[in-house]
Structures are given as C-alpha cells and as structure tokens.
Amino acid sequence: NFGTVETIPEAFDREYLSPVQIGTPPQTVNLNFDTGSADLWVNTNETPENQQNGQVEYNPTLSSTAKKMEGATWDITYGDGSASSGIVYTDVVSIGGVTVQSQAVESAQQVSSSFQADAASSGLLGLAYGTINTVQPVQQKTFFENAMNDLASPLFTVNLMKQAAGSYDFGYINASEYTGEIQYTPVDNSRGFWGFNPSGFQVGNSSFNASSWYAIADTGTSLLLLPSGMVDIYWSAVSGAKFDALQGGYTFPCNTTLPSFTFGVEEYRGVIPGHFMNYAAITKTTCFGGIQSSDALGFSIFGDVALKAQFVVFDGGDNTLGWANK
Numbered sequence: 570n571f572g573t574v575e576t577i578p579e580a581f582d583r584e585y586l587s588p589v590q591i592g593t594p595p596q597t598v599n600l601n602f603d604t605g606s607a608d609l610w611v612n613t614n615e616t617p618e619n620q621q622n623g624q625v626e627y628n629p630t631l632s633s634t635a636k637k638m639e640g641a642t643w644d645i646t647y648g649d650g651s652a653s654s655g656i657v658y659t660d661v662v663s664i665g666g667v668t669v670q671s672q673a674v675e676s677a678q679q680v681s682s683s684f685q686a687d688a689a690s691s692g693l694l695g696l697a698y699g700t701i702n703t704v705q706p707v708q709q710k711t712f713f714e715n716a717m718n719d720l721a722s723p724l725f726t727v728n729l730m731k732q733a734a735g736s737y738d739f740g741y742i743n744a745s746e747y748t749g750e751i752q753y754t755p756v757d758n759s760r761g762f763w764g765f766n767p768s769g770f771q772v773g774n775s776s777f778n779a780s781s782w783y784a785i786a787d788t789g790t791s792l793l794l795l796p797s798g799m800v801d802i803y804w805s806a807v808s809g810a811k812f813d814a815l816q817g818g819y820t821f822p823c824n825t826t827l828p829s830f831t832f833g834v835e836e837y838r839g840v841i842p843g844h845f846m847n848y849a850a851i852t853k854t855t856c857f858g859g860i861q862s863s864d865a866l867g868f869s870i871f872g873d874v875a876l877k878a879q880f881v882v883f884d885g886g887d888n889t890l891g892w893a894n895k
C-alpha cells in the first residue's frame with residue numbers, strides 16, 4: 570500500500586509538523602518527522618502538567634489497542650541539547666493511510682524546556698535507522714521500518730516547502746513533486762543516519778568547487794550546517810555579513826540580496842535560492858543566516874534550509890538517497 574500526509578511549517582520553517590493517528594479509536598497528534606533520529610515519542614497523560622504548554626496528548630488508557638511494553642524505557646538527547654524520556658507502549662499508528670498494527674509509541678514522562686515551549690508539537694516521529702533508537706532493553710523499529718515491507722516501494726519521499734504545506738509520501742514517488750531527473754546516491758548508514766557524500770558546492774553563479782565530505786539529510790534540523798571553509802566563502806559574498814559570536818553565527822543586513830547556494834551530489838546540482846538563506850530577523854535590520862558552520866558538530870547537516878528546495882527520496886530498499894530540484 571502507499572500513502573501521503575501533509576507537513577506544515579512552523580515559524581521560520583524551523584520545524585514541520587504532520588498529523589499522525591495513534592490508537593483505537595484513532596487519536597490525532599501533530600508530530601515533528603525527523604530523519605535525524607529514530608524514536609517515536611509523544612506527550613501523553615503521563616507527561617507532567619508543568620512540562621506542557623497546551624500540547625495535544627495521546628492517552629493510551631483511551632485506546633483499546635494500546636499495550637504497555639513492560640520494563641521498557643527510553644531516553645534521548647538531541648544535538649541541540651534538548652532531551653526527553655519515559656516509558657513505552659505499542660499501539661496502532663497510521664500516517665496518510667499507511668498503518669502499522671504494533672508500533673512502539675514512547676510516552677514522555679520528562680521533556681526539556683524547548684519541547685515544553687513548543688505548544689504546536691506533540692512530539693517526534695523518527696525516520697532515521699532503528700539502530701539509533703533509544704528504547705531499552707529491546708531496541709525498537711521506526712514507523713517506516715515497520716511499514717516498509719508492506720509498501721508498494723520500500724521508500725518515503727520528503728517534499729518540504731518554504732512557508733507552505735508540503736508532504737511526506739510513503740511507498741511511491743509522485744512525479745508531480747519534482748522537475749528533471751532524480752539523482753540517486755549511496756547512503757552511509759553506519760551512524761544510523763541517512764548519510765551521503767556531497768560532491769562540492771557553488772556560491773551564486775561563481776565556479777563549482779569540487780569537494781567530497783560526509784553529510785546527513787536531516788528534516789529535524791532547521792539550518793544547513795556545513796564545514797566552516799564553505800560557510801566563510803558563502804558569507805564573504807554577502808556585503809555586511811559578519812560572524813557574530815553573541816548570536817552564534819553569521820548575520821547580515823536584512824535588505825541584502827543573497828546569492829544562491831548550489832550543492833553537488835555526484836554529477837547532480839541541487840540549487841537553493843538565495844532568499845532561503847535568510848533564516849530569521851534578529852532585529853529590524855539584522856538577519857540570521859540559514860547557512861552556518863557544522864565544525865562544532867563534527868559532521869554536516871542538510872537540514873530544512875536545504876531540504877525545502879529539494880525533493881528527496883529516502884530509499885530503505887537499496888539504502889540510497891534520491892535528490893531532485895522542484
């Protein structure tokens with residue numbers, strides 16, 4: 570079978586939320602689909618009231634198909650320092666008409682401040698490899714891994730948009746969502762991520778700089794995080810841009826016209842329009858850049874700033890990533 574679900578951007582396209590049905594009768598919660606992690610966790614009746622800010626909850630006691638996974642716990646910390654933990658149920662989970670009968674649903678008994686403040690998000694749905702799922706003592710599979718063998722094709726596609734509704738499609742490739750040909754490239758999943766090797770980059774209409782490095786395709790990260798050498802070259806082309814340690818990255822005058830950023834995947838060239846690199850205004854006149862350094866992380870992340878300019882195929886059958894412009 571196959572299905573499609575809309576994904577809606579929050580402010581600044583900092584995250585995208587999609588409706589998910591959990592339990593019987595179905596309870597709909599909006600979750601942050603994250604190809605950079607592998608836990609499906611959600612605010613529930615077990616999440617302390619003082620750690621919530623109006624989030625919609627999943628309540629397993631109201632679901633006839635919910636089963637507590639005795640002795641199972643989970644505990645996750647993300648790269649930005651945010652964290653959550655709790656216990657585990659299995660229940661029926663459906664996304665866009667694709668149903669998994671027994672999906673591990675992780676109930677949050679603790680969530681850190683950034684999750685507490687994010688009133689629109691009821692939790693995360695991990696779409697990385699299950700090898701980095703945090704459930705103990707028995708590691709659990711992701712929704713996609715559980716659904717994959719029943720899908721028409723063992724893949725999902727990501728079509729994020731700048732400040733507009735996009736979609737996650739499961740089990741099929743919708744030719745109307747992209748232009749040109751899809752460039753497939755092998756995935757390095759040794760660290761549990763959808764890792765790949767970009768082949769270079771280009772700022773605006775200048776020459777292409779061939780270079781091979783490791784990066785991950787991560788819908789759960791807002792920005793495009795690259796080696797500082799590339800980031801310095803990009804912002805050196807923007808008059809008034811400067812590295813502002815206080816803000817933690819490059820800022821630039823909001824009224825500046827920004828050059829596009831092109832990345833290579835083998836012979837393919839993915840183009841990110843210049844205005845996508847204006848992430849958010851800090852003041853009326855100073856804006857924060859959407860391309861920032863990944864040096865502190867140790868690896869590059871193609872987050873939403875890049876992904877919203879592309880149509881991306883996450884193929885779990887042959888462990889490849891497919892890239893296309895749109």
Ligand SMILES: N#Cc1c(N)n[nH]c1N1CCCC1
Nearest residue numbers: 603605647648649651789790
């Ligand atoms: N940091 C970080 C991060 C990442 N690299 N992928 N997803 C992340 N988060 C999901 C919710 C909070 C952070």
